[in-house]
Amino acid sequence: MSTVLDLKGVEVCYGRVEALRGLDLTVGEREIVALLGNNGAGKSTTVSTISGVVRSRAGSITAFGDDITSATPWSIVERGILHVPEGRRIFSRLTVHENLQLGGYTVRDNAVIDKRINEVYELFPRMAERRGQQGGTLSGGEQQMLAIGRAMVAGPRLIMLDEPSMGLAPLVVAQVMEAIVAINQAGASVLLIEQNARAALKVAHRGYVLDSGRVTVTGPADELRADPQVVEAYLGA
Amino acid sequence: MNDDSSAYVRAVEERAPANVALAGKGVGSPKPRRAGLPVALSGLLSSKWLGLVVAVLALALPYLNSSTYIIQIGTDALIFVMLAVGLNIVVGFCGLLDLGYAAFFAIGAYASGVLSTKCGWPMIATLPVVVAASVAGGLIIGGPTLRLRSDYLAIVTLGFGEIIRITANNLDFTGGPNGLYGIPDFGDFGLRSDVAVYWVTAAVVCVAVLFSSRLGRGRIGRAWRFVRDDEDAAEAMGIHTYKVKFAAYIAGAVFGGVAGMLFAAHQTAISPPSFNFLWSALILMAVVLGGMGSTPGVVIGALAISLLPELLRGAQNWRYLIFGLLLIVIMVFRPQGLLPARAGEPKRRRRGGVA
Numbered sequence: 001m002s003t004v005l006d007l008k009g010v011e012v013c014y015g016r017v018e019a020l021r022g023l024d025l026t027v028g029e030r031e032i033v034a035l036l037g038n039n040g041a042g043k044s045t046t047v048s049t050i051s052g053v054v055r056s057r058a059g060s061i062t063a064f065g066d067d068i069t070s071a072t073p074w075s076i077v078e079r080g081i082l083h084v085p086e087g088r089r090i091f092s093r094l095t096v097h098e099n100l101q102l103g104g105y106t107v108r109d110n111a112v113i114d115k116r117i118n119e120v121y122e123l124f125p126r127m128a129e130r131r132g133q134q135g136g137t138l139s140g141g142e143q144q145m146l147a148i149g150r151a152m153v154a155g156p157r158l159i160m161l162d163e164p165s166m167g168l169a170p171l172v173v174a175q176v177m178e179a180i181v182a183i184n185q186a187g188a189s190v191l192l193i194e195q196n197a198r199a200a201l202k203v204a205h206r207g208y209v210l211d212s213g214r215v216t217v218t219g220p221a222d223e224l225r226a227d228p229q230v231v232e233a234y235l236g237a
Numbered sequence: 238m239n240d241d242s243s244a245y246v247r248a249v250e251e252r253a254p255a256n257v258a259l260a261g262k263g264v265g266s267p268k269p270r271r272a273g274l275p276v277a278l279s280g281l282l283s284s285k286w287l288g289l290v291v292a293v294l295a296l297a298l299p300y301l302n303s304s305t306y307i308i309q310i311g312t313d314a315l316i317f318v319m320l321a322v323g324l325n326i327v328v329g330f331c332g333l334l335d336l337g338y339a340a341f342f343a344i345g346a347y348a349s350g351v352l353s354t355k356c357g358w359p360m361i362a363t364l365p366v367v368v369a370a371s372v373a374g375g376l377i378i379g380g381p382t383l384r385l386r387s388d389y390l391a392i393v394t395l396g397f398g399e400i401i402r403i404t405a406n407n408l409d410f411t412g413g414p415n416g417l418y419g420i421p422d423f424g425d426f427g428l429r430s431d432v433a434v435y436w437v438t439a440a441v442v443c444v445a446v447l448f449s450s451r452l453g454r455g456r457i458g459r460a461w462r463f464v465r466d467d468e469d470a471a472e473a474m475g476i477h478t479y480k481v482k483f484a485a486y487i488a489g490a491v492f493g494g495v496a497g498m499l500f501a502a503h504q505t506a507i508s509p510p511s512f513n514f515l516w517s518a519l520i521l522m523a524v525v526l527g528g529m530g531s532t533p534g535v536v537i538g539a540l541a542i543s544l545l546p547e548l549l550r551g552a553q554n555w556r557y558l559i560f561g562l563l564l565i566v567i568m569v570f571r572p573q574g575l576l577p578a579r580a581g582e583p584k585r586r587r588r589g590g591v592a
Contacts, residue, residue, distance in 0.1 A: 051473065077475030089470035091463065102463055106475040154475065 002029045003062075004158050004189045005050065005081075010059035012045055012213075019045040021213040022059065027158065032180065032190040034200040034221065036234060037210035043193045044086055046210070047160045050191075051083040052076045064157065078106050080157035084164065086193075088147040092136025096127055099135050099146055103153030113153060120149035123182055141172035148179060159183060160191040165199055177203045197234035201225050209234070288450075288533060292443045299432045308431045312503050314543040315435075315442045316496050321523040321539035322449045322532065323492025328521065329530035329578070330453050331485035332465030333383070334391040337398025338520050341490045343512035344374045345497025347405055350417040350507050355410065360423050360502050364495070371494025372487055374401075379486040383479060386468075398517050406509040416508025420501045438499045445492060450532035452488065461485055462530075526567060528574025537575050541567075 005027040012020040020042045027033045037043050048054040052073040061069045104113030121128035124145045165173040184190050194200035207224045209217040224230050298311050324338045348370040349363035382393040405411045425433045460481045463471040472478050527538020549556040
């Protein structure tokens with residue numbers, strides 16, 4: 001399996017606070033990788049650093065064979081690395097359809113955008129029903145689907161989801177996870193940031209557990225599910 | 238928890254049929270239902286023809302009434318419309334609060350004023366310099382400040398507005414506190430000179446209004462809206478936010494500069510007090526009053542702000558009190574502006590839609 005994303009010894013500081021202290025992480029092609037950890041472990045910082053919003057102090061980030069350590073956010077999106085931010089961040093005053101069109105901002109070909117929007121509507125029929133509705137009037141689960149759909153319109157090769165299950169009912173979490181599997185089967189690699197370790201490890205191939213900016217445990221998802229340390233800290237005995 | 242999720246499913250189920258019905262009719266965005274006059278009125282106001290009618294009225298004004306007074310306040314109002322439409326690009330489309338917009342107005346007025354009076358250039362020949370000076374001003378102030386967000390940007394632009402005015406007050410070639418006088422107009426084309434200036438102004442302003450509304454609807458306009466609504470999310474979707482904000486700022490600067498040139502030709506004399514903070518505030522007022530981000534709204538807002546004090550002349554000393562009260566009353570009853578921007582994007586032709 002070829003490597004899509006490779007982080008080596010990445011360090012990030014917010015002023016004096018060290019958020020990441022030498023993080024090593026890889027995502028393989030067509031792989032779902034879960035990134036677990038408590039609040040403040042550095043999960044979101046990891047994604048922000050990959051997407052170019054936060055600058056790393058040391059280490060290197062390689063994606064699809066190119067060094068993107070100091071690339072700009074928009075050039076990273078153009079490489080097909082999409083970030084679905086925490087809290088969805090959909091445009092509440094724009095309609096579902098317009099939100100999806102924003103996803104295609106870096107894609108200049110309207111035919112491609114329309115084709116991908118239709119694919120999103122096939123994956124999430126509910127989005128098709130709500131296409132004319134304002135984003136802010138959707139339920140939490142629908143907003144999450146919209147945020148994922150918006151990223152899909154950009155044609156991601158790697159999609160990074162930051163806490164997609166946050167604040168959602170269990171049934172809806174399951175739907176979102178199903179959607180992630182569907183995106184993965186369609187060909188994209190996935191980096192899934194979750195506090196909900198149980199849900200994440202159900203769909204992931206591999207996982208990393210982050211603590212204080214370092215990887216403490218890593219391995220295939222089923223091993224992590226059995227790991228006593230992980231069970232105790234994240235899954236509950 | 239189970240109760241929660243089943244309640245969620247039920248709620249979704251109950252809502253679904255209504256929305257499918259809506260989607261089937263191809264309704265773009267759900268609008269609250271209103272009946273009778275308001276519907277007819279908002280239909281009229283959002284129709285394409287309104288713009289055309291207003292433009293024709295503006296161009297035909299000298300035929301309707303060519304008294305010096307009417308032409309005078311008509312030209313003033315049109316220049317004000319241009320300023321408001323320009324500021325609307327910055328504040329309404331892109332969400333950058335600019336409190337020193339009169340600075341670009343001053344830059345344009347002084348650029349054309351200095352060149353035409355001191356160097357003897359014909360007014361029209363100063364246009365490229367006016368545009369270049371406005372762009373340069375936009376680059377100088379926008380370059381460092383557009384990395385800042387809302388409040389900080391407002392403070393810096395406020396300072397910039399004052400710097401330009403005070404600079405004009407203290408330089409020799411700008412005429413110092415006396416300003417410049419004897420600025421030529423664009424030529425009289427065999428007409429009365431104020432009518433000629435009026436028509437040039439009306440033509441330029443019509444083109445500017447059309448251009449700004451086109452800008453707002455294009456790809457860049459969409460990027461502006463995304464940046465305005467959520468800059469971080471826009472960046473996450475690959476929008477070069479800094480460049481996009483810069484584009485809005487420069488576009489606004491050019492509108493302000495050209496309006497300044499029209500103002501110089503119209504007034505034939507300019508001096509620093511013409512460009513004080515009150516101007517920036519009034520232009521912003523026109524944008525807010527009309528409805529931020531809505532080109533027709535902003536045109537109406539600008540006409541209201543510039544014409545109301547004239548219409549209230551009968552009230553003599555009370556006129557600015559009544560003007561102020563009217564503004565407050567309007568903002569209380571129409572906080573979104575007289576003609577707010579639609580919540581959704583302008584309807585696009587659907588291609589291969591699923592709904």
